[in-house]
Amino acid sequence: MKRRDFVAGTGVAGILATGVAPAVRAQEAIRWRLASSFPKALDTIFGAAETFAARVNAASNGRLTISVHAGGELVPPFGVVDAIQQGTVEMSHTAPYYFFGKDPTFAMDCAIPFGLNSRQMTAWMYDGNGLKLFREFYADYNIVNFPMGNTGAQMGGWYRKEIKTLADIKGLKMRIGGFGGKVLERIGGVPQNIPGGEIYPALERGTLDAVEWVGPYDDLKLGFFKVAKNYYYPAWWEGGPQLSLYVSKKAYDALPNDLKNIVETAAAFAHNEMQAKYDARNPAALRELVKNGAKLFAMPKPIMDAAFKEATAYYSELSASNPRWQKIYADYSDFRRNVNQWFRFTESRFDSYMQGLKL
Amino acid sequence: MKRRDFVAGTGVAGILATGVAPAVRAQEAIRWRLASSFPKALDTIFGAAETFAARVNAASNGRLTISVHAGGELVPPFGVVDAIQQGTVEMSHTAPYYFFGKDPTFAMDCAIPFGLNSRQMTAWMYDGNGLKLFREFYADYNIVNFPMGNTGAQMGGWYRKEIKTLADIKGLKMRIGGFGGKVLERIGGVPQNIPGGEIYPALERGTLDAVEWVGPYDDLKLGFFKVAKNYYYPAWWEGGPQLSLYVSKKAYDALPNDLKNIVETAAAFAHNEMQAKYDARNPAALRELVKNGAKLFAMPKPIMDAAFKEATAYYSELSASNPRWQKIYADYSDFRRNVNQWFRFTESRFDSYMQGLKL
Numbered sequence: 001m002k003r004r005d006f007v008a009g010t011g012v013a014g015i016l017a018t019g020v021a022p023a024v025r026a027q028e029a030i031r032w033r034l035a036s037s038f039p040k041a042l043d044t045i046f047g048a049a050e051t052f053a054a055r056v057n058a059a060s061n062g063r064l065t066i067s068v069h070a071g072g073e074l075v076p077p078f079g080v081v082d083a084i085q086q087g088t089v090e091m092s093h094t095a096p097y098y099f100f101g102k103d104p105t106f107a108m109d110c111a112i113p114f115g116l117n118s119r120q121m122t123a124w125m126y127d128g129n130g131l132k133l134f135r136e137f138y139a140d141y142n143i144v145n146f147p148m149g150n151t152g153a154q155m156g157g158w159y160r161k162e163i164k165t166l167a168d169i170k171g172l173k174m175r176i177g178g179f180g181g182k183v184l185e186r187i188g189g190v191p192q193n194i195p196g197g198e199i200y201p202a203l204e205r206g207t208l209d210a211v212e213w214v215g216p217y218d219d220l221k222l223g224f225f226k227v228a229k230n231y232y233y234p235a236w237w238e239g240g241p242q243l244s245l246y247v248s249k250k251a252y253d254a255l256p257n258d259l260k261n262i263v264e265t266a267a268a269f270a271h272n273e274m275q276a277k278y279d280a281r282n283p284a285a286l287r288e289l290v291k292n293g294a295k296l297f298a299m300p301k302p303i304m305d306a307a308f309k310e311a312t313a314y315y316s317e318l319s320a321s322n323p324r325w326q327k328i329y330a331d332y333s334d335f336r337r338n339v340n341q342w343f344r345f346t347e348s349r350f351d352s353y354m355q356g357l358k359l
Numbered sequence: 360m361k362r363r364d365f366v367a368g369t370g371v372a373g374i375l376a377t378g379v380a381p382a383v384r385a386q387e388a389i390r391w392r393l394a395s396s397f398p399k400a401l402d403t404i405f406g407a408a409e410t411f412a413a414r415v416n417a418a419s420n421g422r423l424t425i426s427v428h429a430g431g432e433l434v435p436p437f438g439v440v441d442a443i444q445q446g447t448v449e450m451s452h453t454a455p456y457y458f459f460g461k462d463p464t465f466a467m468d469c470a471i472p473f474g475l476n477s478r479q480m481t482a483w484m485y486d487g488n489g490l491k492l493f494r495e496f497y498a499d500y501n502i503v504n505f506p507m508g509n510t511g512a513q514m515g516g517w518y519r520k521e522i523k524t525l526a527d528i529k530g531l532k533m534r535i536g537g538f539g540g541k542v543l544e545r546i547g548g549v550p551q552n553i554p555g556g557e558i559y560p561a562l563e564r565g566t567l568d569a570v571e572w573v574g575p576y577d578d579l580k581l582g583f584f585k586v587a588k589n590y591y592y593p594a595w596w597e598g599g600p601q602l603s604l605y606v607s608k609k610a611y612d613a614l615p616n617d618l619k620n621i622v623e624t625a626a627a628f629a630h631n632e633m634q635a636k637y638d639a640r641n642p643a644a645l646r647e648l649v650k651n652g653a654k655l656f657a658m659p660k661p662i663m664d665a666a667f668k669e670a671t672a673y674y675s676e677l678s679a680s681n682p683r684w685q686k687i688y689a690d691y692s693d694f695r696r697n698v699n700q701w702f703r704f705t706e707s708r709f710d711s712y713m714q715g716l717k718l
Contacts, residue, residue: 055620055624058616058617058620059418059617059620059621059624060617061615061616061617114713114716117706117709117710117713118478119477119478119511119634119638120638122631122634122635122638123634123635123636123638123639124639125635126631126632126635126636126639127632127635127636127638127639127640128639152478152705152706153705153706153708153709153710154705155704155705156705215705216701233704233705233708233709234704234705234706234708234709234712235705235709236709236712239709239710239713256420257417257420258417258418258419258420261414261417261418262418262621262624264628265414265418265621265624265625265627265628266624268624268627268628268631269623269624269627269628271631272481272485272627272630272631273485273486275478275481275482276481276482276484276485276486277482277485277486279478279479279481279482279486279698279701280482280483280485280486280487280694280698281486282701283697283698283700283701284697286700286701286704287700296704298708299708304712308716333718335639336713336718337718338642338643338646339638339639339642340713340714340716340718341642341645341646341714342575342638342641342642342645343710343714344714344715345514345592345593345645345655346511346512346513346514346515346574346592346593346594347476347511347512347593347710348710348711348714349512349592349593349657349658350476350512350592350593350594350595350598351476351512351598351702351706351707351710352707352711353593353595353663354473354476354598354695354699355699355700355702355703355707356703357473357667357699359692359695359696359699
């Protein structure tokens with residue numbers, strides 16, 4: 001309240017001094033920088049931050065202006081948590097599982113193997129305890145988090161050779177994002193961290209045996225189908241990865257209430273829009289991939305089963321050693337059990353009937 | 360722009376006259392009324408309008424204040440389209456399929472039998488042609504529409520006797536919402552329109568053979584399980600019913616751009632929150648119902664198949680006779696075919712694996 005009174009007071013002085021009302025607002029505008037962890041080429045993901053910034057700018061009538069910067073432009077893609085802690089930028093749009101090295105708990109704010117799907121994750125955030133628990137967690141990092149985007153269940157990647165049994169995973173050198181690699185390793189795979197631009201040539205010359213990226217819409221652009229035709233589904237490690245908007249807690253707390261509300265609400269709009277874009281654009285991209293020779297395979301159940309067993313064992317180990325993980329995972333896994341028990345009835349039956357029709 | 364300049368000008372005068380800045384804004388506040396089609400007892404649905412109004416109020420710093428009124432308080436629940444056309448209220452929150460008597464096309468902005476699921480509907484609206492097509496359609500009714508809430512796939516209702524074959528539908532007197540009754544009729548059922556408060560006694564004394572309402576969270580409160588224990592899934596007529604915020608086009612067009620943006624963005628927040636509430640709250644309600652004797656059954660496939668056949672025939676008849684239906688359904692059905700072709704791979708496989716686990 002005090003801050004607004006101060007602004008209003010200055011405004012009157014400004015009007016009296018210049019006689020031009022619009023200039024007053026421009027003088028008072030707050031300018032923030034948002035560091036995305038993504039390149040502009042991932043237009044659906046990067047675009048969520050642009051949508052968000054445009055909405056905040058319009059809804060605040062320019063009082064809060066946010067400039068959006070691609071990964072690497074201001075800070076390295078994986079340096080955004082540090083950048084917010086240090087006050088280099090006020091905001092970031094990122095995939096929290098990138099930071100599982102700081103604490104594996106980050107991953108639960110995004111995706112863990114055999115986790116929640118997109119709708120379930122939103123439900124846990126908006127009406128379960130997800131947002132509340134992560135607000136507590138992030139307070140230690142000077143971050144206030146907001147759900148902002150989801151890709152939906154990702155594809156399980158491109159493989160140079162067909163995989164049929166667990167033996168085919170042994171020694172498999174695979175580019176895999178974030179936290180999923182921990183479980184891939186436990187079933188015998190060899191997760192690789194390779195910068196985006198080097199993935200295609202590595203796959204082409206066989207330095208990599210497999211690569212997972214996102215899904216048809218993004219994968220088509222990178223052309224993996226030209227060098228590894230076997231396209232598996234689903235990514236058991238990313239059933240509904242959610243992206244987050246990070247806001248510096250110090251900067252956020254200093255905003256007046258109307259701007260706080262505008263930030264939160266604009267993030268919700270971008271959250272919807274990003275999932276909508278993937279759902280609307282993946283179908284045509286999948287058809288295009290198949291037309292170009294991609295061969296679709298279901299991930300073999302024995303591989304899924306082995307991965308699930310290892311994921312569960314890993315989560316138990318984390319719960320025993322990390323109280324932050326333990327606290328949030330207890331709630332997350334309860335929610336997951338309950339929501340899947342419900343989804344298997346009416347949602348699942350409606351969807352499977354529709355998907356079986358000749359439409 | 361002109362309007363804002365005028366407001367700013369008055370603001371200066373007000374400040375000079377009174378010396379109290381906050382009072383100026385209050386003088387300029389726009390006050391709108393929102394007529395919900397729902398009772399307060401449907402807290403998840405009615406609550407979406409309350410969430411929306413609170414967000415607009417906070418984000419606009421009180422410049423646009425919306426009072427929310429339950430169905431019947433200002434206008435009858437099904438009178439909201441007329442009320443907006445006549446300028447009685449500026450806004451409504453409703454289920455568009457209530458108005459299929461005016462034009463069956465309304466139903467496609469909500470749910471038609473064997474239509475899009477919740478996420479698919481949002482995708483069609485946000486990134487397909489859905490919103491654009493319905494903006495054109497609603498212009499004739501002085502309405503600007505915004506997606507605002509979805510229940511997810513509903514349950515197929517409570518039946519006094521088990522239904523096993525299509526013969527069990529013949530003559531079945533069933534309370535069923537909106538547009539679905541048209542198809543139920545074509546497979547031999549007798550759809551009944553009965554006000555909410557009279558449903559339970561009619562089911563109890565056998566005037567009704569069956570009733571569909573929403574899903575576990577809402578159904579539990581009405582206690583149907585006490586008089587008709589057979590609970591079927593899914594509602595093939597409501598795979599993802601979307602609610603809409605209607606705004607008077609005349610009133611909306613007169614808003615400055617920042618308030619237009621705030622209205623649209625707040626609707627998106629409420630859209631997320633309502634689906635989240637159903638997804639988070641249905642699981643416990645389903646368990647409670649089963650504990651109280653509800654018996655879960657899958658809707659028999661021959662009944663689904665007969666209903667799908669009749670729905671498709673009905674849509675063809677509508678396309679031949681109603682150019683508004685024809686135009687939008689052509690786009691809707693293309694989208695439905697494509698999006699289901701995609702969802703049957705990675706989304707479906709991830710979900711069915713998770714739902715089959717002992718979690």
